[in-house]
Amino acid sequence: MLVHGETILQISALTIIFTILDQTINGALQGYGKLMVPTISLGCRSFSKADFKFDFSTYTRNWS
Numbered sequence: 711m712l713v714h715g716e717t718i719l720q721i722s723a724l725t726i727i728f729t730i731l732d733q734t735i736n737g738a739l740q741g742y743g744k745l746m747v748p749t750i751s752l753g754c755r756s757f758s759k760a761d762f763k764f765d766f767s768t769y770t771r772n773w774s
Contacts, residue, residue, distance in 0.1 A: 739747050 736748050
C-alpha cells in the first residue's frame with residue numbers, strides 16, 4: 711500500500727484540532743490547580759479499550 715503525502719496531511723490536519731483542544735483544556739485545568747484530572751482521565755482511558763477500524767479504501771456501497 712502506497713501512502714501519498716496528501717493522505718498524511720489530511721490525517722494530521724484532523725489530529726491537530728484534537729491536540730490543540732487537549733493542550734487548551736490541560737492548561738485551563740492546571741490554572742485551576744487541578745493537576746490530577748488529566749492523569750486520572752489518561753488512566754481511565756488506558757483501562758477501557760475501544761477498537762476502531764479505519765478503512766480508507768475507495769470502495770463505496772450503494773444502498774439503493
